[in-house]
Amino acid sequence: MTADIRRFEEIDSTNEEARRLGDQSAEGPVWIVAARQTAGRGRRGRAWESPSGNFMGTLYLTPRCGPREAGELSFVAALAVHEAVASLLSPSLRPELRLKWPNDLLHDRAKLAGILLESSGVAGAQVAWVAIGIGVNLATHPEGLEYKATSLAAMGMSGVTPDDALTALDKAFEHWLGVWRAQQGFAAIREAWLKRAEGMGGPIVVRLSSGVLEGIFEGLAPDGALQLRLADGTLQLVSAGDVFFGPRLRVE
DSSP: OOOEEEEEEEESOHHHHHHHHHHTTOOSOEEEEEEEESSOBOGGGOBOOOOTTSEEEEEEEOOOBOHHHHHHHHHHHHHHHHHHHHHHSOGGGGGGEEEETTTEEEETTEEEEEEEEEEOOEETTEEOOEEEEEEEOSSOOOOSOSSOBOOTGGGTOTTOOHHHHHHHHHHHHHHHHHHHHHHTSSHHHHHHHHHTBSSTTSEEEEEETTEEEEEEEEEEOTTSOEEEEOTTSOEEEESSOEEEESSGGGGO
16 A cells, blocks of 8 residues: 655644545545644544554545445454554464454453544545544553553563554555455455454443443444344344443443
8 A cells, every 4th residue: 555654743633634634635545643642532532542652643545435335444444453463463462462343452351452433524425535543552551441451562562663553554454455445345344353353252231322231242234233132132233332341340
């Protein structure tokens, strides 16, 4: 993948810079990377800690696809981040590297990386641009959160730089974007994602804006929605929510 790289010592948010590129009708792909973010954010507008030494970047794409296909890029990104981080780990650490729906990379169920996908408003039947924001805990990780977090340094892999991560991510995205485009559909991406999923077949709790659901994680629907088997046997499809592993007490 031949992508331009725009580097910043400090920026409000790499995703905001991608939005500015979109407003200018810039052509992708472009990597936007920063040493520090002053207004980094995660899903649902949450603040995202952005300490120096970690990877903070956004891949700006102009895929010229419909909204459904643009949404599939979240899973393409998850596979690329998984592959990239796996390449930075020693072989003994790779088996515990898993994906959590919809957009986290875990190691031994501790969050190692996060993904935030944003896109333009729909113009006609096409999405003009997509911003794939990625944060990878290389040197440090946050403490005191409602879920465990970790970093490469905490796993004994100190010395991995943001440039190392960018090189690995660029290579991995080239591969998985190629798979997505060649297959002309979500099936191959969905299958690959499920092979790397954490918690398949086990109990999970999904926190929604309207409440909490509890059940067995059965897989992904053809459109990427989470399939949750409730206690009464109903198969519930979830398109947005926060997943926690194990019984309800884990999230209350």
